[in-house]
Amino acid sequence: MNQDELAAKIYITRSTYSAYETGSKVPDIQTLDALAAIYNIGFESLVNHDLSKGLLSRIYFDSEDRQLAELLNDYESLSVASKNVIMERLDVLLEREAVFYQEFAYPNKNMKK
Incomplete structure (x- = not known):
């Protein structure tokens, strides 16, 4: 799923979502809840991430290394x-x-x- 598709699913602009990934903007509680629901992960996993490091973009949107992404997602839900x-x-x-x-x-x- 690219940024445009994801942003549309949670009713925000792509530029706002991009700002979340780069850490220049912090998502509100409703946005975090929507992201957690889309990726079927715990809300706590999103809250505990340092978005300024761009970790979410690597874990959740990189389709080349699905096994690593799944492992990291599982870890973050613990x-x-x-x-x-x-x-x-x-x-x-x-x-x-x-x-x-x-x-x-x-x-x-x-x-x-």
């Missing part, structure tokens, strides 16, 4: 507690990956001479 659990688990996985790639890149480093 409670803060659930997000913290995911971040803790992600840290563990990243540490494991770092160890694996370190051993893979330098296999003889750990061998005794």
